[in-house]
Amino acid sequence: MAFRLFNTMSSRVEEFRPLIGKEVRMYACGPTVYDYGHIGNFRTFIAVDLLRRFLRQSGYKIRHVMNITDVDDKIIRNAARDGVSVQQYTAKYEKAFLEDAAMIDIEQPTLVRATEHIPEMAEFVTRLVERDIAYRTEDGSYYFRIAKFPQYGKLSKKDFSGMVDGARVDVDEYEKDSARDFALWKAPKPGEASWDSPIGPGRPGWHLECSVMSMKELGESFDLHAGGEDLVFPHHENEIAQSESLTGKPFAHFWFHARFLLVEGEKMSKSLGNFFTLRDLVLKGHKPSSLRYLLTSVPYRNQLNFTFDGLKQAAVSVERLRNFRLRLASGAFPAGTSSEMQSLARETADRMRAALEDDLNTAQAQAAIFEMIRRANAAFDSGAIRKDDIPPLLAVLGKFDEIFAVLHDDDAPRMKQVLEWAKAEGRDKDVTEKLQEAVQSGQLSDADIEKKVGEMEAARRARNFKVSDTLRTELVTAGIVVENTKDGVRWRRK
RNA sequence: GGCGCGGUACCCAAGUGGUAAGGGAGAGGUCUGCAAAACCUUUAUGCGUCGGUUCGAUUCCGACCCGCGCCUCCA
Numbered sequence: 001m002a003f004r005l006f007n008t009m010s011s012r013v014e015e016f017r018p019l020i021g022k023e024v025r026m027y028a029c030g031p032t033v034y035d036y037g038h039i040g041n042f043r044t045f046i047a048v049d050l051l052r053r054f055l056r057q058s059g060y061k062i063r064h065v066m067n068i069t070d071v072d073d074k075i076i077r078n079a080a081r082d083g084v085s086v087q088q089y090t091a092k093y094e095k096a097f098l099e100d101a102a103m104i105d106i107e108q109p110t111l112v113r114a115t116e117h118i119p120e121m122a123e124f125v126t127r128l129v130e131r132d133i134a135y136r137t138e139d140g141s142y143y144f145r146i147a148k149f150p151q152y153g154k155l156s157k158k159d160f161s162g163m164v165d166g167a168r169v170d171v172d173e174y175e176k177d178s179a180r181d182f183a184l185w186k187a188p189k190p191g192e193a194s195w196d197s198p199i200g201p202g203r204p205g206w207h208l209e210c211s212v213m214s215m216k217e218l219g220e221s222f223d224l225h226a227g228g229e230d231l232v233f234p235h236h237e238n239e240i241a242q243s244e245s246l247t248g249k250p251f252a253h254f255w256f257h258a259r260f261l262l263v264e265g266e267k268m269s270k271s272l273g274n275f276f277t278l279r280d281l282v283l284k285g286h287k288p289s290s291l292r293y294l295l296t297s298v299p300y301r302n303q304l305n306f307t308f309d310g311l312k313q314a315a316v317s318v319e320r321l322r323n324f325r326l327r328l329a330s331g332a333f334p335a336g337t338s339s340e341m342q343s344l345a346r347e348t349a350d351r352m353r354a355a356l357e358d359d360l361n362t363a364q365a366q367a368a369i370f371e372m373i374r375r376a377n378a379a380f381d382s383g384a385i386r387k388d389d390i391p392p393l394l395a396v397l398g399k400f401d402e403i404f405a406v407l408h409d410d411d412a413p414r415m416k417q418v419l420e421w422a423k424a425e426g427r428d429k430d431v432t433e434k435l436q437e438a439v440q441s442g443q444l445s446d447a448d449i450e451k452k453v454g455e456m457e458a459a460r461r462a463r464n465f466k467v468s469d470t471l472r473t474e475l476v477t478a479g480i481v482v483e484n485t486k487d488g489v490r491w492r493r494k
Numbered sequence: 495g496g497c498g499c500g501g502u503a504c505c506c507a508a509g510u511g512g513u514a515a516g517g518g519a520g521a522g523g524u525c526u527g528c529a530a531a532a533c534c535u536u537u538a539u540g541c542g543u544c545g546g547u548u549c550g551a552u553u554c555c556g557a558c559c560c561g562c563g564c565c566u567c568c569a
C-alpha cells in the first residue's frame with residue numbers, strides 16, 4: 001500500500017512519494033509570535049505533527065522546517081505599545097509557543113526566524129528586481145509584479161485574468177503598479193522598528209520569509225509545504241509566485257492544509273467569547289492530552305467542532321487507552337500464545353496503517369485500536385489471553401502512540417507548569433479548583449504511592465477494611481486511583 | 495457575487511452502489527467487602543428536504559433548505 005495524501009494543488013488525493021530517496025523535506029508555516037497560541041493554531045500544528053510522525057513511522061527520514069514569524073505589523077505595534085523591543089516582545093511569545101507545543105507533544109521541527117534572514121531576503125528581492133519581477137516604489141518598499149507570473153492563482157484556483165487594475169486602490173498602496181501586487185519589503189513609517197539591508201531600511205513582507213527560508217533549508221524544490229487553510233490564499237499563492245518566478249522550478253510538490261475548527265458550532269473569535277488558548281483550557285483544569293486527543297480525532301481536512309463536552313469525552317477515551325495498557329503491563333497470564341490474539345494484533349496494525357495511509361484517516365485508526373482493546377479485554381475476562389500475546393498487543397499500542405502520543409501520562413507536571421506560569425503572571429484568579437486538583441496527582445512520587453498502596457493492600461489482605469478504606473480515601477484525595485483486580489493491585493494518577 | 499466544504503443516533507464522528515465503524519452518554523446485566531476497571535446486552539428500516547438514475551442509494555445526478563470556509567497578512 002502507498003501513502004495517499006490530499007494535495008491542494010491538484011485538489012485530489014495523490015500518492016505521496018518524496019522527490020529524492022527516502023527523505024521527506026517539508027516546510028510548515030509556523031506561528032506569528034504576537035500572542036499565546038489558541039486551539040485553532042494547535043489543530044493545524046497537530047495535523048502537521050501527525051503527518052510528520054506517520055511519515056517517520058513509514059520509514060522516511062524527515063527534514064522538517066518551521067518558521068517563526070517574529071516581525072509583522074501587529075508585532076511592531078504591540079511592542080511599541082508595551083514599550084519593549086521587537087525582540088523582547090517576540091521572545092516571550094515564542095517561548096510560550098514552544099512550551100505549549102511541547103505540552104501537547106508536538107515534536108519540534110527545525111526552527112527558522114524571519115529576523116535572522118534579513119540579508120537573504122534582501123538578496124532574494126534584489127534578484128527579483130534584476131529580472132523586473134519586482135519593483136521599488138518611491139517610499140522604498142518593494143512589490144512583486146503579479147503580471148510576471150501568469151500562473152498566479154493556480155493553488156487557490158482563482159482566475160485573475162479578468163481583473164482590471166486601478167479601479168480602486170488603497171490609499172497606502174497608491175504607488176503600486178497593480179492593485180494585486182503584494183509587498184515583498186516594506187519601508188518603515190516614521191518611528192517604526194526597521195532593519196537595515198542592502199535594499200534599504202524596512203521590514204520583510206510576510207510571504208517573503210517563507211520562500212527564502214524554505215528554499216535555503218530545503219532546496220528550490222522540496223516535498224511538502226503545510227499550513228492552515230487560510231494560508232492557501234494569499235500566503236501560499238504568493239510564495240509560489242515569488243519562488244517559481246525566480247527559480248523557474250516547481251516550489252513545493254505537495255500542499256497540505258488543515259481545516260479550521262469551530263468552537264461550539266461557531267467560528268472562534270474574541271468577540272464571540274469562544275476564543276481559547278491552550279493555557280485557558282489548562283487553567284480550567286483540562287488535561288493537555290485531552291486536547292491532543294480531541295484535535296486528532298477528526299481527520300485534518302474535516303471541520304472539527306470543538307466543544308467542552310467533546311473535550312471531556314476525549315479525556316475518557318484517553319483514560320480507556322491508558323487503562324488498557326496498564327492492564328496489559330500489570331496482569332498475570334498463563335504461558336503460551338493464543339492465535340486469536342496474535343492475529344488480532346496483526347489485523348489491528350494493518351487496519352491502523354491502512355487508515356493512516358488513506359489521507360491520514362485518524363478516526364479510523366482510532367476505531368481500529370478501540371476494537372482491539374474491546375476484544376483483548378474480553379479475552380482477558382474469559383482467560384483466553386496468554387503471556388506471549390502481550391508483547392504483540394503492546395507493540396500495536398506503541399505504534400498507535402508513535403502517532404497519537406497520548407498514552408504517556410505527563411499531564412500533572414505539565415499542568416503544574418501552567419499553574420506556576422499563571423501565578424507568575426498574576427493570573428491567580430484564573431486558576432480553577434479543577435486545575436489545583438489535577439496538579440495534585442503529580443505531587444506524590446511513584447515511590448510514595450507504591451508505599452501507601454502496599455500498606456493498603458496489606459490491610460485489605462488482613463481484612464482490615466477500615467484502615468484500607470482510609471488509605472484509599474487518602475490516595476483518592478491525592479489524585480491516585482487504586483484498582484484491585486484478581487491479578488493484584490495497580491494504581492494510576494487520575 | 496466567485497470558488498470550495500459539510501449536514502449520519504442524545505453528543506462527537508467514520509464510511510460504503512447492496513442495506514450503517516469507533517468513542518462518549520443513557521438503560522439493563524456480570525464481576526466485586528468498598529472503590530475502580532472491564533465485559534455482555536441495548537440505543538439510526540435511518541444517514542438535511544424533494545425529485546431522478548438503478549434490480550437496489552445514505553453512498554451517483556439535479557433542485558432546494560441550513561451551516562461553514564476563502565475571496566482584506568486570522569492556523
